Structure formats: structure tokens, C-alpha cells
Amino acid sequence: MEITSIIGLALGLAAVFGGAILEGLPLSAIVQPTAFIIVFGGMLGAILLQSPQVDLINAVKDLPIIFLGVKEKPGEVAELIVNMALKARKxxxxxxxxxxASIEDPFLKKGLELMTDGTDPQLLRELLETELHHYEESVGHASKVWEGCGAYAPTVGIIGAVLGLIHVMQNLNDPSKLGGGIAVAFVATVYGVAGANLLFIPLGGKLKGNRRQTIMTRAMMLEGILSIQAGESPSFISEKLKVFMHGHEGSHKDAAGHDG
Known part of the structure; x- marks a missing residue:
């Protein structure tokens, strides 16, 4: 569970709505269906037009990772690889x-299958590096979908504000209609700016950060597989994998303590 994502989202919303309440502004004043439709409908249309379907699917599919975190734990993966090196040596x-058969990660599973099938080490490296590169590219495109939402939302919010002001100008002789137009104008701007800076841009950044950990872990898997294939000692492999786990608390401890 990515507790920081949950806290961050809750804190951002609480700050905005809490500040509005402290200013004496009723929440009903910033609930404007028209502004919501303009901003988020326009933003959705723009991002659908910009992004290929596969990137949109990946962006939505990867959304749970932002709040649940990645499955691959570097320390656990390193320990698994070192244990396999021990077994391979014996x-x-x-x-x-x-x-x-019991390995869940598709990248690690594929690499080990190719290794046990006797694939040439250089060819194995090239195959796994190519797959890792394609994965990294897809992650970048998925995060750009959310960042694109963050780029479009404020601009569409300005469009909503202009539409609201046009409505106001057309009804200057009818004071009863001025309030609705002004509300749409200001609330659309709030929706656009708040949606971009409190939700969409952070989502894109967090997704990219979480997937960087996955990429690092898979790079570690690649080196571990090739090290096992080369017949390197488990203790040396353990030390090598620690380089990939720099900055991950507890990972060094997980991979250490194995003898050659």
C-alpha cells in the first residue's frame, strides 16, 4: 500500500475544501455541474484525441499501482536470485x-526459462534488454497520459471561465442570471487548476516513480540471471545485486548472508 499517495490526495483535497470552509464559503458554491462538464469533458476529449488507445489503456490499468505500490520488492527478488544461484551451484x-513454475513475475520467469533452455548468454542479454527497453517506453507513455490531463485541464478551465463571462455579458440587463454565469467562470478555473496540480500531474509523476523501481528491479533480475548462467558464486552475486538496491531500505539485509 502506497500510504503517501493516499495521504497526499487526502491532504490536498482537505486543504482546498477546508480552506474554503474556513473562509465561510459554502461547499455548494463550488459544486457547479456545468463547470465540471466543461473542464473534465473537454480535458477527456483532448487526451483521447492526443493519445493512442494502447497508452490510454495502460494509463488506466496502471492506476492502482499509484495507491497499492509495485509487487516487485527488490530485497525479496535479490534473495530469490541468490537462493537460485546456490541451488544451481549445488x-x-x-x-x-x-x-x-512458482515464479509470478513474467520477466524473471521468461529469463530463467531461456537460461535453462541453454540460450547463448549474449543473445539472452539482448532479448531481455530489448524487452526491458520496450517496457520502459510503455511506462513513459502511460505517465504522459496523466501529465497530459494536467496540461489540458487548466486551459480548458480558462475556456470555461470565458464561456461563463460571455454568459454574464449577455445578461447584464437581467441581474438574476448574473450569478450563475460568474459562478461557472470562477469555478471552472478552480476545477482546471486544482485538477491539474492536485491530481493529474502528481498521478503521472507517481506512476513514473513507481515504475522506475520496477525497471530497476528487472535490470537486477537480468544481471542475476546472467550471473547464474555464468556460474558466479552466490556471495559475489549478492554483492553485485546490492548495487541495484541502493536507496531501498532493508534490501541490503535481504540479499546478504549467503555463502559461495
Whole structure:
């Protein structure tokens, strides 16, 4: 669970709505269906026009990661790789075939399958690096969808504000209609700016950050697989994998303590 994402979202919303209440502004004043439709409908239309379908699907599919976190834990992966190196040293690489079926991560599973099938080390590296590169590209495109929402929302909010002001100018002789137009004008701007800076841009940044951890973990998997294939000692592999886990609390401890 990414507790910082939940706290951040709650704190941002509480600050805006709490500030409005402290100023004596009733929440009903900033609930404007017309402004909501203009801002978020216009933003959605723009992002649908801009982004390929596959990027939109990935952006939505990756949304739970922002709040639930990534499954791959660097320390656990490092420990698994070192244990496999121990088994490979004692029983041979083919003995790892029984372990592969229980592995959930598709990247690690594919790499180990290719290794136990006797794939040439250079070819194996190229295949896994290519797959990792494509994954990194898809992550970047998915995060750009949310960042694009953050870029369009304030601009569409300005459009909503202008539409509200046009409505006001057309009804200067009818004071009863002025309030609605002014409300739409200001609330549309609030929706656009708040949506961009409290939700969409942070979502894109958090998704990119979480996926960077996945990319780092998969790079660690790649080196671990090739190290096992090369017959390196488990203790050396453990030390090598620590380089990838720099900055992840507890990871060093997870991968340490194995002998060659």
C-alpha cells in the first residue's frame, strides 16, 4: 500500500475544501455541474484525441499501482536470485526448472526459462534488454497520459471561465442570471487548476516513480540471471545485486548472508 499517495490526495483535497470552509464559503458554491462538464469533458476529449488507445489503456490499468505500490520488492527478488544461484551451484542450472513454475513475475520467469533452455548468454542479454527497453517506453507513455490531463485541464478551465463571462455579458440587463454565469467562470478555473496540480500531474509523476523501481528491479533480475548462467558464486552475486538496491531500505539485509 502506497500510504503517501493516499495521504497526499487526502491532504490536498482537505486543504482546498477546508480552506474554503474556513473562509465561510459554502461547499455548494463550488459544486457547479456545468463547470465540471466543461473542464473534465473537454480535458477527456483532448487526451483521447492526443493519445493512442494502447497508452490510454495502460494509463488506466496502471492506476492502482499509484495507491497499492509495485509487487516487485527488490530485497525479496535479490534473495530469490541468490537462493537460485546456490541451488544451481549445488545441483546444476537444470535443477532450477522446478522452481520456475512458482515464479509470478513474467520477466524473471521468461529469463530463467531461456537460461535453462541453454540460450547463448549474449543473445539472452539482448532479448531481455530489448524487452526491458520496450517496457520502459510503455511506462513513459502511460505517465504522459496523466501529465497530459494536467496540461489540458487548466486551459480548458480558462475556456470555461470565458464561456461563463460571455454568459454574464449577455445578461447584464437581467441581474438574476448574473450569478450563475460568474459562478461557472470562477469555478471552472478552480476545477482546471486544482485538477491539474492536485491530481493529474502528481498521478503521472507517481506512476513514473513507481515504475522506475520496477525497471530497476528487472535490470537486477537480468544481471542475476546472467550471473547464474555464468556460474558466479552466490556471495559475489549478492554483492553485485546490492548495487541495484541502493536507496531501498532493508534490501541490503535481504540479499546478504549467503555463502559461495
Amino acid at each position: 545441483e546444476g542450472i537444470l535443477a532450477l526448472q522446478n522452481e520456475i
